[in-house]
Amino acid sequence: MDSIFTNTNVFNLSDPMGTWLFDVQFFNVNPTAGGLNKFLTEKSTNGDLVVTSCTLPGHETEIVTRNYFGSEKSYPILRKYGGDCEMRFDIRAENDDNATLYRITQVNTRKLVDGADRIIYHPEVELRAPDQYAEIVPMARFQKVTIGLINKTKMYGSGDDATQKKYHSQYDLHNCIVTSFKFDNGLDYNSEDKLTCSLTLHYDIWSYHSDVDVTE
Amino acid sequence: MESIWNNTFYNTAPALSWTYKVDFTNLFGKSFFESQKVYTDYNNYLKILGQAVVSVNVGQRESEAVDVNYGGVTFKKITRANNTGNLDFTFNEDNRYTVTTILQKIYEIFSMKQYYPESVGEENDFHPYNDQSKLIKNAASRLIIVRCYNSGNLDTQKSQTITKEYKFYGCQLQGMDDFELSYDSAEAITRSASFLYDYMIVEDHDSAAEG
Numbered sequence: 001m002d003s004i005f006t007n008t009n010v011f012n013l014s015d016p017m018g019t020w021l022f023d024v025q026f027f028n029v030n031p032t033a034g035g036l037n038k039f040l041t042e043k044s045t046n047g048d049l050v051v052t053s054c055t056l057p058g059h060e061t062e063i064v065t066r067n068y069f070g071s072e073k074s075y076p077i078l079r080k081y082g083g084d085c086e087m088r089f090d091i092r093a094e095n096d097d098n099a100t101l102y103r104i105t106q107v108n109t110r111k112l113v114d115g116a117d118r119i120i121y122h123p124e125v126e127l128r129a130p131d132q133y134a135e136i137v138p139m140a141r142f143q144k145v146t147i148g149l150i151n152k153t154k155m156y157g158s159g160d161d162a163t164q165k166k167y168h169s170q171y172d173l174h175n176c177i178v179t180s181f182k183f184d185n186g187l188d189y190n191s192e193d194k195l196t197c198s199l200t201l202h203y204d205i206w207s208y209h210s211d212v213d214v215t216e
Numbered sequence: 217m218e219s220i221w222n223n224t225f226y227n228t229a230p231a232l233s234w235t236y237k238v239d240f241t242n243l244f245g246k247s248f249f250e251s252q253k254v255y256t257d258y259n260n261y262l263k264i265l266g267q268a269v270v271s272v273n274v275g276q277r278e279s280e281a282v283d284v285n286y287g288g289v290t291f292k293k294i295t296r297a298n299n300t301g302n303l304d305f306t307f308n309e310d311n312r313y314t315v316t317t318i319l320q321k322i323y324e325i326f327s328m329k330q331y332y333p334e335s336v337g338e339e340n341d342f343h344p345y346n347d348q349s350k351l352i353k354n355a356a357s358r359l360i361i362v363r364c365y366n367s368g369n370l371d372t373q374k375s376q377t378i379t380k381e382y383k384f385y386g387c388q389l390q391g392m393d394d395f396e397l398s399y400d401s402a403e404a405i406t407r408s409a410s411f412l413y414d415y416m417i418v419e420d421h422d423s424a425a426e427g
Contacts, residue, residue, distance in 0.1 A: 064230060068220035075229050077367075 027144040057206040091195040142176040173203035235365040242359035268307040303411040378421040386414030
């Protein structure tokens with residue numbers, strides 16, 4: 001084994017997976033739900049959403065160790081598939097994308113300060129989309145969020161397959177609840193940075209599929 | 217046998233505290249209730265109670281002992297075995313307070329109807345202390361079962377292996393603990409309840425299907 005060019009195994013291996021070949025789709029709990037659920041579901045389906053970074057799921061297994069006469073032996077006792085996925089978005093300047101901020105901030109704060117004596121709705125504890133108070137954005141909970149890893153040789157189809165994109169892997173995160181939203185940077189006349197925000201989703205279990213065909 | 221690796225007892229996985237289920241549906245027999253509908257309602261309540269259990273302590277055996285002294289030395293003699301005991305459960309609660317409702321109904325059967333202090337002697341507002349006939353007649357059906365599963369066989373596609381059944385006979389709900397409501401807390405509410413039992417039977421079920 002003298003050279004990478006004579007080692008046929010290494011030479012024939014496919015290129016390493018780039019961390020930039022991915023996209024994210026959101027699937028709604030309730031197809032008629034409004035607010036953030038509906039917004040992210042629609043935007044992710046028609047390709048308008050730009051998730052610029054995203055963490056991938058893993059799992060942890062708890063063990064117990066038992067001792068006997070100076071020796072020890074371990075056993076797996078419980079595997080946890082749940083975890084947190086952090087996604088980052090660009091905030092765009094176009095008017096329709098200001099809607100992202102409105103939906104992500106979850107509650108129309110003008111209603112909080114208008115002086116009316118009313119109970120502030122708590123969308124975070126609801127398991128269904130509310131049917132009133134449209135200005136209060138329903139809780140952000142998604143049945144499924146899929147992270148697709150794209151096969152770079154099949155990113156774009158041709159002819160009749162122009163709208164088909166082939167993933168070589170797909171991670172499905174189930175029962176996703178938005179647990180955190182924040183802006184990564186503040187507003188600053190002296191900065192050339194773009195405005196980005198991070199959204200953290202907690203999921204309870206994830207699954208993996210390979211060679212998935214997705215039609216947009 | 218110097219090492220755990222030669223100790224055959226440790227070739228099997230340990231018993232785990234989470235591989236169990238509780239069955240309350242034998243707490244009342246069909247004959248206890250005046251109508252099929254009421255029996256069906258209570259059967260559903262008891263199924264929900266089994267689904268809501270978080271924790272329970274089982275398995276205690278205990279006997280009394282007495283000292284016998286002679287000539288400056290002491291030895292102990294076991295006397296009476298304690299067959300009765302307490303089953304203390306903790307339940308998760310949902311936002312409709314379903315578990316509280318069910319426990320309240322069961323408490324009224326075993327202890328006191330909550331309107332008893334205001335009652336005007338009507339039959340429905342009884343205190344069971346004064347009317348044990350109904351409970352005595354149906355003593356054999358007051359059964360709570362705790363099933364422990366073999367952690368090496370938890371596949372839901374196959375018959376899960378029940379390894380041990382702890383059966384508690386003559387159960388009565390003695391009480392429910394209070395629970396805290398607090399603006400300073402973001403905890404989910406749990407309810408604790410204590411059942412008395414007359415005796416416990418422990419049985420092996422090496423190859424039974426899930427009951």
